[in-house]
Amino acid sequence: MNAKQIDQYFKDYREQHLEELKAFLRIPSVSSLSEHKDDVRKGAEWLKTSMQEAGLENAEIFETDGHPVVYADWLHAEGKPNVLVYGHYDVQPVDPLNLWETPPFDPHVRDNKLYARGASDDKGQTFMHVKAVEALLKLNGELPVNIKFIVEGEEEIGSPNLPKYVEQNLEQLKADLIVISDTGMQGPGRPAVCYGLRGLAGIQIDVKGPKGDLHSGLYGGAVQNPLHAIVEILQSFRDKEGVIQVEGFYDDVLEVSDKERAEFAALEFDLEQEKKDLGITEDFGEKGYSFIERTWIRPTLEINGITGGFSGEGIKTVLPAEASSKITCRLVPNQDPDDIVAKLRAHVEAHKPAGVTVNISEFDKGQPFLTPYDHPAIQAAGRSYERVYNVKTAFTRMGGSVPIVAVFDQVMGLPVVLMGFGLSSENFHAPNEHFHLENFDKGLRVISDYLFEAAKL
Numbered sequence: 431m432n433a434k435q436i437d438q439y440f441k442d443y444r445e446q447h448l449e450e451l452k453a454f455l456r457i458p459s460v461s462s463l464s465e466h467k468d469d470v471r472k473g474a475e476w477l478k479t480s481m482q483e484a485g486l487e488n489a490e491i492f493e494t495d496g497h498p499v500v501y502a503d504w505l506h507a508e509g510k511p512n513v514l515v516y517g518h519y520d521v522q523p524v525d526p527l528n529l530w531e532t533p534p535f536d537p538h539v540r541d542n543k544l545y546a547r548g549a550s551d552d553k554g555q556t557f558m559h560v561k562a563v564e565a566l567l568k569l570n571g572e573l574p575v576n577i578k579f580i581v582e583g584e585e586e587i588g589s590p591n592l593p594k595y596v597e598q599n600l601e602q603l604k605a606d607l608i609v610i611s612d613t614g615m616q617g618p619g620r621p622a623v624c625y626g627l628r629g630l631a632g633i634q635i636d637v638k639g640p641k642g643d644l645h646s647g648l649y650g651g652a653v654q655n656p657l658h659a660i661v662e663i664l665q666s667f668r669d670k671e672g673v674i675q676v677e678g679f680y681d682d683v684l685e686v687s688d689k690e691r692a693e694f695a696a697l698e699f700d701l702e703q704e705k706k707d708l709g710i711t712e713d714f715g716e717k718g719y720s721f722i723e724r725t726w727i728r729p730t731l732e733i734n735g736i737t738g739g740f741s742g743e744g745i746k747t748v749l750p751a752e753a754s755s756k757i758t759c760r761l762v763p764n765q766d767p768d769d770i771v772a773k774l775r776a777h778v779e780a781h782k783p784a785g786v787t788v789n790i791s792e793f794d795k796g797q798p799f800l801t802p803y804d805h806p807a808i809q810a811a812g813r814s815y816e817r818v819y820n821v822k823t824a825f826t827r828m829g830g831s832v833p834i835v836a837v838f839d840q841v842m843g844l845p846v847v848l849m850g851f852g853l854s855s856e857n858f859h860a861p862n863e864h865f866h867l868e869n870f871d872k873g874l875r876v877i878s879d880y881l882f883e884a885a886k887l
Contacts, residue, residue, distance in 0.1 A: 654785025796833025
């Protein structure tokens with residue numbers, strides 16, 4: 431079997447594969463909404479059946495305290511590496527629905543792009559791995575490696591139950607490397623292997639003042655206003671250049687080598703085009719760091735929302751009883767989410783104004799992740815991309831967080847290869863999510879090639 435045979439197979443079965451993917455995308459497996467609980471299970475059942483039809487064995491749905499995990503394997507390549515493929519079959523909510531050009535769970539192809547919720551994140555990319563396995567089994571009767579799949583239904587809500595499943599099933603999941611396609615490329619026709627992700631720590635700050643809303647004319651100037659109080663707290667977090675003022679926040683940050691920063695500079699990132707695409711006139715952030723360094727290797731603290739008082743039409747002269755804000759920090763290697771939350775608590779306590787009470791609650795947490803970009807498994811992925819796309823592969827970090835990746839890294843101690851095929855323009859998590867079918871077509875060939883590369887590791 432050679433690359434031409436694989437290429438012809440995917441050409442012959444392209445329309446069938448797209449129809450199968452559309453069937454998968456029609457299932458509204460929104461993990462965050464309780465009314466879609468049965469739909470999430472339908473997504474798991476559909477995936478299990480698809481895996482079995484592809485020739486994978488031991489396909490099974492495992493229950494968790496939330497949505498189920500789907501597992502399958504093929505383990506007949508004696509003496510060859512074990513590759514564990516991770517993905518997720520749950521999707522984000524679709525609001526606001528009125529902004530979708532076509533219904534989010536009614537897949538449509540326009541301009542060689544497949545539009546549907548989950549098309550890029552992550553049903554489409556997970557589906558590609560199943561079809562690559564199917565192709566090699568049909569063409570050759572066997573795989574060059576042993577392969578295991580673990581596909582969850584809770585990634586979009588922070589994977590609350592997967593770490594427990596992983597820890598309880600280490601023998602079942604035993605592998606030599608982990609492959610994940612839930613990240614993006616550098617741009618159209620520009621493949622990238624991601625070797626680092628930022629971590630996450632989030633809090634909510636609730637500020638309470640009087641027992642109820644007050645008339646601002648009768649009490650303004652004599653009673654502390656919770657909205658003013660929370661603004662004062664929020665303003666204290668950063669200086670005008672975005673440098674975080676929380677004591678000890680940067681203490682454990684792992685500095686990046688000059689060599690790695692030189693690799694970033696060689697990526698030919700177009701700042702002016704990025705600003706144009708984002709609709710901004712100036713970039714912002716710490717002096718001495720480039721745009722991509724600020725988003726890849728530096729920690730952040732961002733206000734995600736503020737609530738309180740009256741925001742309806744017209745005016746209501748009220749002094750609100752309470753105000754709230756949500757904060758998230760993106761963390762870099764060596765920073766610990768629990769430590770950062772403790773420092774945030776101390777900062778808020780030190781900067782809260784008189785006349786209000788403040789409560790802090792914690793939410794999403796995730797450890798940062800980093801695999802050396804010169805690791806053989808990472809470099810092998812780059813070779814597979816280059817053979818299909820005929821351009822040099824970029825080795826990148828990503829500013830976002832995939833918390834389960836750090837769990838795999840820490841609990842299993844394995845290299846994690848992030849082979850993404852999405853583009854930043856594909857509106858994942860937003861209306862009109864889509865997947866460029868050029869990358870669907872080429873991605874199937876890259877994944878197939880990588881299984882042969884992995885066999886040599």
